[in-house]
Amino acid sequence: MKMARKTENTTASSSALLVGAFVFLLCSFLLATSTTAAKINVGGSLNWTFGFNYTDWALKSAPFFVNDSLMFKYDPPNSTTHAHSVYLLKDSRSLLACDLRKATLAGNVTQGTGEGFEFTLRKRKNYFFVCGELAGFHCSAGLMRFSVRPIKRRRG
Numbered sequence: 001m002k003m004a005r006k007t008e009n010t011t012a013s014s015s016a017l018l019v020g021a022f023v024f025l026l027c028s029f030l031l032a033t034s035t036t037a038a039k040i041n042v043g044g045s046l047n048w049t050f051g052f053n054y055t056d057w058a059l060k061s062a063p064f065f066v067n068d069s070l071m072f073k074y075d076p077p078n079s080t081t082h083a084h085s086v087y088l089l090k091d092s093r094s095l096l097a098c099d100l101r102k103a104t105l106a107g108n109v110t111q112g113t114g115e116g117f118e119f120t121l122r123k124r125k126n127y128f129f130v131c132g133e134l135a136g137f138h139c140s141a142g143l144m145r146f147s148v149r150p151i152k153r154r155r156g
C-alpha cells in the first residue's frame, strides 16, 4: 500500500514538472518569436491627458523597442476638456524645464482624435515627449511629459 501511494505521488509530481517545462518552453518560444513591433497606447486606458504621471507610466511600460509605435489619443478642443498636443523636445534639459523653444510638433490639437496618431520610435536614441499647450503648463503642472529610449529587439 505504502509503495503504491509513493509511486502515485512521484507520477503526479513528474507530470507537474512536465507541465511546468512545457509552459516554460512555450513562454520562451513566444518571447523569441515576438519580434514584430508593438503599438503602445500612451497613458494606457487614460490616453494623453492632464494630470496623469507619464514619467511614471514610461518607467513602468519599459522596455520599448526600436520600431514600436506610440499611440497618442486625446479629444479635440471642445467646451469640456483641455486641448492637447504632442511635441518632441531636443534634450532632457528642456524636458525638465518644459522649455518648448526648440520643440518640433509631432501632433497638433486635432490629431489625437478617435484612434489618435502613431509615432514610431525608429532610432535607438532618447525621445522627449511633451504636451505643448498653455506654454508648457500642461507639461509642468499637468505632468504631460516623458522620455523613452527604445532598445534593439533581441532576435531568437
Ligand SMILES: [Cu+2]
Pocket (backbone or CB within 6 Å): 049, 050, 082, 083, 084, 085, 131, 132, 133, 138, 142, 144
Ligand atoms: Cu495637454
